[in-house]
Amino acid sequence: MELQTTIYIFVGLSFALYLGIAFWARAGSTSEFYVAGGGVHPIANGMATAADWMSAASFISMAGLIANLGYGGAVFLMGWTGGYVLLAMLLAPYLRKFGKFTVPEFIGDRFYSKTARNVGVLCLLVASLTYIIGQMTGVGVTFARFLGVTSDQGIYIGMAIVFMYAVFGGMKGITYTQVAQYCVLIAAYLVPAFFISLNLTGNFLPQLGLGSNMAGTDVSLLSKLDQVVTELGFSEYTTTANGSLLNMFFYTVSLMIGTAGLPHVIVRFFTVPKVADARASAGWALVFIALLYTTAPAVGAMAKMNLHGTMNSAVGLTTGPAGQLRVNPDVLKANGDLYATEASLVYEERPDWMKRWEKTGLLKWEDKNADGRIQYYNDKSKNEVAKGKADAAGWKGNELTVNADIIVLANPEIAKLPNWVIALVAAGGLAAALSTAAGLLLAISSAISHDLIKGAINPGISEKGELMAGKISMAVAIFVAGYLGLNPPGFAAGTVALAFGIAASTIFPALMMGIFSKTVSDKGAIAGMLSGLFVTLFYVFAHKGLFFVKGTDFVDMVGGVNGFFGISPEAFGTVGAIINFAVAFLVSKMGAPVPRHIQELVESVRVPKGAGGATGH
Amino acid sequence: MATDNNAKAYWSATLGLLTKVLVIWFLVSYGAGILFADALNSFHLGGYPLGFWFAQQGSIYVFIVLIFWYASQMGKIDRKFGMQED
Numbered sequence: 187m188e189l190q191t192t193i194y195i196f197v198g199l200s201f202a203l204y205l206g207i208a209f210w211a212r213a214g215s216t217s218e219f220y221v222a223g224g225g226v227h228p229i230a231n232g233m234a235t236a237a238d239w240m241s242a243a244s245f246i247s248m249a250g251l252i253a254n255l256g257y258g259g260a261v262f263l264m265g266w267t268g269g270y271v272l273l274a275m276l277l278a279p280y281l282r283k284f285g286k287f288t289v290p291e292f293i294g295d296r297f298y299s300k301t302a303r304n305v306g307v308l309c310l311l312v313a314s315l316t317y318i319i320g321q322m323t324g325v326g327v328t329f330a331r332f333l334g335v336t337s338d339q340g341i342y343i344g345m346a347i348v349f350m351y352a353v354f355g356g357m358k359g360i361t362y363t364q365v366a367q368y369c370v371l372i373a374a375y376l377v378p379a380f381f382i383s384l385n386l387t388g389n390f391l392p393q394l395g396l397g398s399n400m401a402g403t404d405v406s407l408l409s410k411l412d413q414v415v416t417e418l419g420f421s422e423y424t425t426t427a428n429g430s431l432l433n434m435f436f437y438t439v440s441l442m443i444g445t446a447g448l449p450h451v452i453v454r455f456f457t458v459p460k461v462a463d464a465r466a467s468a469g470w471a472l473v474f475i476a477l478l479y480t481t482a483p484a485v486g487a488m489a490k491m492n493l494h495g496t497m498n499s500a501v502g503l504t505t506g507p508a509g510q511l512r513v514n515p516d517v518l519k520a521n522g523d524l525y526a527t528e529a530s531l532v533y534e535e536r537p538d539w540m541k542r543w544e545k546t547g548l549l550k551w552e553d554k555n556a557d558g559r560i561q562y563y564n565d566k567s568k569n570e571v572a573k574g575k576a577d578a579a580g581w582k583g584n585e586l587t588v589n590a591d592i593i594v595l596a597n598p599e600i601a602k603l604p605n606w607v608i609a610l611v612a613a614g615g616l617a618a619a620l621s622t623a624a625g626l627l628l629a630i631s632s633a634i635s636h637d638l639i640k641g642a643i644n645p646g647i648s649e650k651g652e653l654m655a656g657k658i659s660m661a662v663a664i665f666v667a668g669y670l671g672l673n674p675p676g677f678a679a680g681t682v683a684l685a686f687g688i689a690a691s692t693i694f695p696a697l698m699m700g701i702f703s704k705t706v707s708d709k710g711a712i713a714g715m716l717s718g719l720f721v722t723l724f725y726v727f728a729h730k731g732l733f734f735v736k737g738t739d740f741v742d743m744v745g746g747v748n749g750f751f752g753i754s755p756e757a758f759g760t761v762g763a764i765i766n767f768a769v770a771f772l773v774s775k776m777g778a779p780v781p782r783h784i785q786e787l788v789e790s791v792r793v794p795k796g797a798g799g800a801t802g803h
Numbered sequence: 804m805a806t807d808n809n810a811k812a813y814w815s816a817t818l819g820l821l822t823k824v825l826v827i828w829f830l831v832s833y834g835a836g837i838l839f840a841d842a843l844n845s846f847h848l849g850g851y852p853l854g855f856w857f858a859q860q861g862s863i864y865v866f867i868v869l870i871f872w873y874a875s876q877m878g879k880i881d882r883k884f885g886m887q888e889d
Contacts, residue, residue, distance in 0.1 A: 252859075257840070260858035264832045267863045271828050274870045275821055279877075393860060397849040406850025424855040425844060434837050460888050465877055469870035476863050483859040792814055793886045 189605045193332050196609035197616060200370050201347060204620075207366055208351030208359040216653050219356030220287040220632050221456045226361055228463045232470025234361045235454045237368035239266075239445075239471070240478060241317075242324030242619035243682065245371060250590030252486035256421070258428030259486065265441025267472060267479055272446040274468030277694075278455035280701045282464035283790075283797045287456065289449045289693065290637040296700035296791075298784055299708035300642065305715050307637045309692040310449045314630045315670070317448075317685035321623040322671025328619055331546070331595065332612035338672055344620065345668040352624045353660050360624045361457060367617035372477055374614020377607055378598040379481050382488050385510055385601060392484030400502075402515035410518065411487055414494050414501055417524050419567030419576070423487065430752050437757035444686030444759055447694030450629035461794035489593040492600055496537065497562040497586065500529035505537075509602040525579040530559035539599035548589035555582040562586040627667065631660035684726055687755070691718035691762025699770055701792070704785045707774040714770030722762035729755040813884040820880065824873050832862040 294303025329340025495503025502518025840854030
C-alpha cells in the first residue's frame with residue numbers, strides 16, 4: 187500500500203478512537219469537567235499524566251537534542267523525570283487532601299488572600315499560554331509533514347479535534363483520551379528504536395543496546411561514537427557538559443521544580459480517589475514517562491551513529507540486504523581513516539530518505555570543495571589534530587546541515603522500516619502534541635472559569651452556569667492558542683524556558699511553603715511570588731528581548747551572556763525560586779503572624795485521614 | 804493533647820522519610836550524574852561509562868524505585884499513627 191494511504195488510515199483510526207472515547211466519557215458535572223469525577227485509577231491516571239506531560243517536543247525533539255548535546259542532554263532526562271519525585275513527596279498527596287479543583291484555589295485559601303489567588307492565576311496563565319504556543323506549532327508541523335497539508339491548515343485541523351474532545355469531555359474525556367494517546371505514542375516511539383538497536387548492537391532493548399558492543403565486534407557503541415565524533419572535530423559524546431557544571435546543576439534544578447510546579451501536571455493528582463493513590467500515581471506516571479525517557483538517549487546516540495555511518499563509510503556501517511543499516515565488523519574494528527577521499531559519501535549515491543528530507547529544507551548539502559562528496563565534520567573545531575587532517579584532505583568546510591528534529595521522524599526511514607511503522611510514528615507525534623495541548627487548555631480554562639469567574643467575579647454562579655463558562659473559556663482558549671500558533675511571536679525556542687522558569691520560581695515555592703511552613707503569611711507569599719516572577723522575567727527578557735521582541739534585549743545589564751556565573755536563561759528559574767523563598771520568609775517575619783484557623787488548615791492538609799472527593803467549595 | 808502529640812509524631816516521621824528520599828534523590832542525580840560524573844566515568848557498567856550511565860539512565864530508574872518505596876513507607880506510617888483514609 188502507498189505510504190501516504192497507510193498514514194491516512196493510521197491517523198484516521200487513532201482520531202476516531204479519541205473522539206469515540208471523548209463521547210463515551212463526556213462530562214455532565216463540574217466535578218467531572220475539572221477532576222474527572224475524582225474516580226480515575228492510579229495506573230490510568232499515570233498513563234494520562236505521561237501523555238499530558240510528554241509533548242510534541244519530548245516526542246520529536248528530545249532525542250535530537252540529546253544527540254547534539256551528548257552527556258549534557260542529561261539535564262532534560264534528569265530534570266524532566268526527577269521532578270516527579272518532588273511531586274510525589276512534596277505536593278501531590280497534600281494538594282489531593284486539600285481537595286479542591288485548582289492550584290490557585292489552594293494558594294488563595296492557604297494564604298487567605300484573593301490577591302495571592304489572582305497572582306497564582308496570573309502565573310498559571312503565563313506559564314500555560316507560553317507552553318501551548320509551542321504545542322500548537324508542533325501540531326501544525328506534524329500535520330504538514332504527514333498529511334501533506336500546509337502548516338496553517340494543520341493547526342486548523344488540530345484546533346477542531348482538540349475542540350471536540352476537550353470541550354465536551356472536560357477532564358474526564360481528556361483523561362481517558364490521553365490513556366489511548368499514550369499507548370499510540372509510546373508504541374510509535376519504541377518500535378523503531380527496537381529495530382535500530384537490534385541492527386546496530388544485536389540487542390533489541392535500546393536501554394541495553396546503548397551500553398552494548400557494536401554487533402559482531404568487541405567495541406562498545408559509546409566508545410566507538412566517542413572516537414568517531416572526536417576524530418571529526420566534534421566534542422566527546424559521553425563527557426561534554428551543557429555549559430559549566432554549575433549551569434548544568436541549576437538547569438536540572440530548574441526543570442525539576444518547574445515540572446513539579448506546572449499546573450496542568452499538578453491538576454492530574456486531583457483526579458484520583460485517595461491520598462495514597464496520589465503518591466503511587468506519580469510513580470506510575472514516571473514509569474510510563476521513563477519508558478520513553480530511557481529510550482531517548484539510545485535513539486539519540488544511535489541516530490548520530492547512523493548519520494555518521496551513512497556519510498562516512500570508514501565508520502564501519504554498511505547497507506544490509508533489505509536496505510537497512512548494519513555493522514560491518516571488519517571495517518569498524520580497523521578504525522580506518524575518516525578523512526580518506528573514498529570514505530565520504532558520493533552525493534549522487536545518497537539514500538532515498540535524504541532526498542525526501544532535503545525537500546523539507548531540514549537537511550541541506552552544499553558542495554564546498556566541489557568533489558561531489560559529502561564532508562560532514564566540525565569545521566569550527568578547536569581540535570588542532572582534526573583541523574590539520576581536514577585541511578590536508580582538502581576539505582573546505584562542513585557541507586551537511588541536519589535539523590535535530592529529523593532524528594525521530596526520519597529514524598524509521600533511515601532504518602528502512604516498513605510503511606506501517608512510519609505511519610505509526612506519524613500518529614504518535616500527533617498524539618503527543620494533541621494530548622499536551624488538551625491538558626494545557628483544561629488548566630487554562632479552569633483558571634478562568636473557576637478561579638476568575640467563580641472565585642473573583644461572580645461567586646454566586648450556579649454549577650450549570652460554571653460548567654458552561656468552563657466550556658466557553660475552553661473554546662476561547664483554543665482560538666487564542668490557535669491564533670498564537672498561526673502567528674507565533676517569533677520566539678518558539680524561548681517559550682519553554684519561560685514556562686518552566688515561571689512554574690519553578692512562582693508556583694512551586696508557593697505550594698511548598700503553603701504545605702511545609704505554618705509561618706509564611708499572605709504578604710510573604712505574594713511578595714515571594716511577585717519577586718520570583720519579576721527576577722525570572724527580567725533575566726529571560728535580558729537574554730531574549732523584552733517580551734521576546736528582537737533587539738530589545740538588555741543582556742549587558744546582567745553582565746553579558748556569560749554574566750551571573752554563566753547561568754543560562756533556561757536555568758534561571760532556580761535563582762528565581764531561591765529569591766521567592768527568601769523574600770517570602772523575610773516578609774512573613776516582619777508582618778502579622780498566620781491566623782490560627784489557617785495553621786489548622788495546614789495541619790489538616792498534612793494528614794490523609796478524612797480526605798473526601800475533590801470539591802469546588 | 805494526645806491527638807496533638809500523635810499528629811506531631813506523624814509529621815516528624817513523614818519529614819524523616821522525606822529527608823531520606825531526598826538525600827538519595829540528590830546523590831544519584833546531582834551527585835553521581837553531575838558533580839562526580841567525571842570521576843565515575845573511569846568505571847564502566849557494560850559499555851557505559853558509569854557517570855554517563857547515572858546521568859542518562861540510572862538516575863531515572865532510581866527515581867521510580869524511590870517513589871514506590873516512599874509510597875509504601877508512607878502507607879506504613881499512615882497506619883502506624885492511625886492517619887490512613889477510611
